[in-house]
Amino acid sequence: MAELPTGTVTFLFTDIEGSTQLLRELGDGYASVWKQHQLIIREALAAAGGAEVGTEGDSFFAAFSSAPGAVRAAVAAQRGLAAHVWPPGHSVRVRMGLHTGDGVLSGSDYVGMDVHRAARIASAAHGGQLIVSEATRALIEHSLPAGARLRDLGKHRLKDILQPEHLYDLIIDGLPAEFPPPRTLEARPNNLPLQLTSFVGREDQIGEIRELLSRVRLLTLTGPGGTGKTRLALQVAAETVRDYTDGAFFVDLSPVTDPGLVPAVIARALGVAEVAGVPILETLKAHLQHKELLLVVDNFEQLVAAGGVVEELVSTAPRLKVLITSRVVLALRGEHEYVVPPLEPPDPKSIGDIETLSRSEAVRLFTERALAVQPRFRITTDNAQAVAEITARLDGLPLAIELAATRVKVLTPQQMLPRLQGSLSLLASSGRTLPGRHRQARAEPVQAAFGFQWWLDA
Numbered sequence: 001m002a003e004l005p006t007g008t009v010t011f012l013f014t015d016i017e018g019s020t021q022l023l024r025e026l027g028d029g030y031a032s033v034w035k036q037h038q039l040i041i042r043e044a045l046a047a048a049g050g051a052e053v054g055t056e057g058d059s060f061f062a063a064f065s066s067a068p069g070a071v072r073a074a075v076a077a078q079r080g081l082a083a084h085v086w087p088p089g090h091s092v093r094v095r096m097g098l099h100t101g102d103g104v105l106s107g108s109d110y111v112g113m114d115v116h117r118a119a120r121i122a123s124a125a126h127g128g129q130l131i132v133s134e135a136t137r138a139l140i141e142h143s144l145p146a147g148a149r150l151r152d153l154g155k156h157r158l159k160d161i162l163q164p165e166h167l168y169d170l171i172i173d174g175l176p177a178e179f180p181p182p183r184t185l186e187a188r189p190n191n192l193p194l195q196l197t198s199f200v201g202r203e204d205q206i207g208e209i210r211e212l213l214s215r216v217r218l219l220t221l222t223g224p225g226g227t228g229k230t231r232l233a234l235q236v237a238a239e240t241v242r243d244y245t246d247g248a249f250f251v252d253l254s255p256v257t258d259p260g261l262v263p264a265v266i267a268r269a270l271g272v273a274e275v276a277g278v279p280i281l282e283t284l285k286a287h288l289q290h291k292e293l294l295l296v297v298d299n300f301e302q303l304v305a306a307g308g309v310v311e312e313l314v315s316t317a318p319r320l321k322v323l324i325t326s327r328v329v330l331a332l333r334g335e336h337e338y339v340v341p342p343l344e345p346p347d348p349k350s351i352g353d354i355e356t357l358s359r360s361e362a363v364r365l366f367t368e369r370a371l372a373v374q375p376r377f378r379i380t381t382d383n384a385q386a387v388a389e390i391t392a393r394l395d396g397l398p399l400a401i402e403l404a405a406t407r408v409k410v411l412t413p414q415q416m417l418p419r420l421q422g423s424l425s426l427l428a429s430s431g432r433t434l435p436g437r438h439r440q441a442r443a444e445p446v447q448a449a450f451g452f453q454w455w456l457d458a
Ligand SMILES: Nc1ncnc2c1ncn2[C@@H]1O[C@H](COP(=O)(O)OP(=O)(O)OP(=O)(O)O)[C@@H](O)[C@H]1O
Pocket: 197, 198, 199, 200, 201, 202, 223, 224, 225, 226, 227, 228, 229, 230, 231, 232, 299, 325, 327, 365, 398, 399, 402, 442
């Protein structure tokens, strides 16, 4: 098999559409279908010089040093899958996505924004569709495989909530070319704010929260400052927005100190105008009454007195779901609590090989943020122990890990470690009583744990 390329790399992600249903219908027969699908994709990869990075569930991840090679493999795989004779009454439709960017290896895994992008691009495709990013398009447009051409799909916001991406799909002679609009955020109304950094891990928590939201209508994500409640709530909203006809809306309560203003702030986020002479809460209730919508209300802890507003909205609008983030549980009628754990740090006493270490979510976050300030940063045998200890001493707290990682610009992890005093847990749990809600204030316990100000000028 080809070696994993680095430098400019084209990433291919594939995923079987409707695999849960296929599995239900085919039972034991699914294993052989999966195997055949795997053979077809592997053959296409091998013929075009692709390197298989891994498989997970029903998806495939491969990397290519050549973008035209990647598109040749993907087109050949779609052709092979379409030509194959599947069990009667079934077809195996695979969504595929290609994106070209920085191929940075940590162990045998790629890290960095471009891998995330590629995965999100694939997830925007429908079964049988091959979507490519602008970066890939520019590299393949003059060397497309025979019988394939590009179609412009326009700009789209992907589920990573990063900058919108210009997308194209490939029309392949003889294969279906009509697809619904891409599965992107545009599919539903929303005001989810743009994120500037990649989202790391949390697959289990996202699964659990999605499951809970399918059963309960008022869910509060709790946890100390910086544990990742807001980021997780936003990611859940981005990934589930398609489940809500009327979309997903984010309400930031951090600048609000007067509980009486909460209805007006929610109304503004939803684009609901005030009506003269009518209390805004009544207008809001009338607006939401028949809507199927996910409302994410961020930073409720300082406005506990306004909890009744949420209770009223939930009881008025039967298809409304509310996802709250708060450092404390609010004790509202019908409220369920989900405690957001920090990112699992590695055990510094047995870090294992670099491969295993690089898979820890806390280490991945450290690596991603270190790469943003120091593109040459890698986990090596020299720094592995120090990185493991830093993330563990910071208790896997994402905010603290991010702050520490930015220091890689001037210090190696080995130099950083002795400056990190004690554990952060006590300091972090007292974060709730800190004055104000600004980042600087939130960072205070982290700053204390580091002993001095060296992270401030990051
Ligand atoms: N899974 C993740 N992937 C990438 N970045 C993350 C992740 N979780 C948290 N972060 C980052 O860590 C920082 C802290 O996270 P976040 O703001 O969500 O914490 P919080 O629990 O909402 O804190 P607070 O109680 O102060 O509001 C943010 O910069 C966020 O982007």
